[in-house]
Amino acid sequence: MKGSIKIDKELCKECHLCINVCPQGHIIPTKEYNAQGYHPVGTNNEKECTGCALCATICPDIAIEVYRE
Amino acid sequence: MAKKVFGRPKSLKDKIFHYCPGCGHSIAHRLIAEVIDELDIRGITIGVPPAGCAVLAYNYLDVDMIEAPHGRGPAMASGIKRTLPDRIVFSYQGDGDLAAIGIAESFHAANRGENISVIFINNAVYGMTGGQMAPTTILNQKTTTSPAGRHKILDGYPVKVSEFFSQLEGVTYIERCMVNSPTNINKTRKAIKKSFQCQMDGMGFSLVEILSPCPTNWKMNPIDSCKWIDEVMSKTFPPGVFKDNTASVKKAAEGAS
Numbered sequence: 001m002k003g004s005i006k007i008d009k010e011l012c013k014e015c016h017l018c019i020n021v022c023p024q025g026h027i028i029p030t031k032e033y034n035a036q037g038y039h040p041v042g043t044n045n046e047k048e049c050t051g052c053a054l055c056a057t058i059c060p061d062i063a064i065e066v067y068r069e
Numbered sequence: 070m071a072k073k074v075f076g077r078p079k080s081l082k083d084k085i086f087h088y089c090p091g092c093g094h095s096i097a098h099r100l101i102a103e104v105i106d107e108l109d110i111r112g113i114t115i116g117v118p119p120a121g122c123a124v125l126a127y128n129y130l131d132v133d134m135i136e137a138p139h140g141r142g143p144a145m146a147s148g149i150k151r152t153l154p155d156r157i158v159f160s161y162q163g164d165g166d167l168a169a170i171g172i173a174e175s176f177h178a179a180n181r182g183e184n185i186s187v188i189f190i191n192n193a194v195y196g197m198t199g200g201q202m203a204p205t206t207i208l209n210q211k212t213t214t215s216p217a218g219r220h221k222i223l224d225g226y227p228v229k230v231s232e233f234f235s236q237l238e239g240v241t242y243i244e245r246c247m248v249n250s251p252t253n254i255n256k257t258r259k260a261i262k263k264s265f266q267c268q269m270d271g272m273g274f275s276l277v278e279i280l281s282p283c284p285t286n287w288k289m290n291p292i293d294s295c296k297w298i299d300e301v302m303s304k305t306f307p308p309g310v311f312k313d314n315t316a317s318v319k320k321a322a323e324g325a326s
Contacts (some may be wrong), residue, residue, distance in 0.1 A: 004071060057075070068071065
């Protein structure tokens with residue numbers, strides 16, 4: 001199954017819970033800043049997203065939307 | 070065409086939470102909003118937020134909300150439910166609110182078997198005021214007012230709300246859940262849904278206790294605090310269903326009619 005996620009970088013608070021639960025390693029930390037002053041997470045396109053929605057389930061700030069093909 | 074499988078629930082306003090990174094309150098808010106959407110009760114739900122970190126819950130949940138004085142959520146919810154019995158009323162409370170200052174109101178609302186739902190967030194500290202010792206602080210846990218760890222002789226034992234509320238006859242449904250992993254979050258959503266359903270069926274008082282991470286006041290990072298709930302906190306507060314009378318209450322109601 002192929003999926004994709006859309007991260008709202010303005011909502012992310014850098015708690016990294018999504019990185020911890022992602023079984024694929026698709027989510028990675030970044031060095032950019034958002035308006036709140038956090039480093040939002042980004043995606044690593046070398047590792048494929050399966051659309052399992054674990055990251056979105058644990059994200060406290062609802063910064064992740066999940067799409068499945 | 071990609072299909073959206075997860076997004077912001079409709080009952081949650083499009084705002085950035087004021088909670089710290091990794092806080093369990095935001096997860097609990099989302100779960101309540103998802104349950105309200107699932108049951109399609111957004112127009113008839115009235116919420117009662119607590120004093121504490123979640124005092125601004127009315128900024129996020131897109132339902133009617135009335136702020137209660139510190140700890141008096143269940144008393145206020147009882148009044149609202151008795152005057153407007155067709156509404157779904159829930160009280161959202163933290164451990165300082167329910168287990169300390171509001172223990173009498175919560176206890177007696179449960180004992181009267183008021184037809185309300187109580188969502189009880191247990192993070193073992195007073196979050197908003199800066200991490201002081203709460204009634205639910207576990208033994209040997211360090212807080213700003215117990216810097217050497219909670220001592221049983223000096224400070225007493227942690228209050229196990231779900232256990233002792235389950236002894237009350239008025240209570241219909243009590244479950245303790247956690248929000249530290251996707252599996253546990255899904256279990257918590259089911260528990261909240263059951264609690265709301267219990268109220269919609271007129272079965273009486275229900276309480277869902279949620280063990281929630283507080284990384285800031287536990288002085289840990291969010292990932293470690295999720296592990297700490299699994300490894301330490303859930304030993305003192307074991308998750309599970311403590312009371313579920315929904316089946317027998319339903320049977321009795323069917324027998325009466």
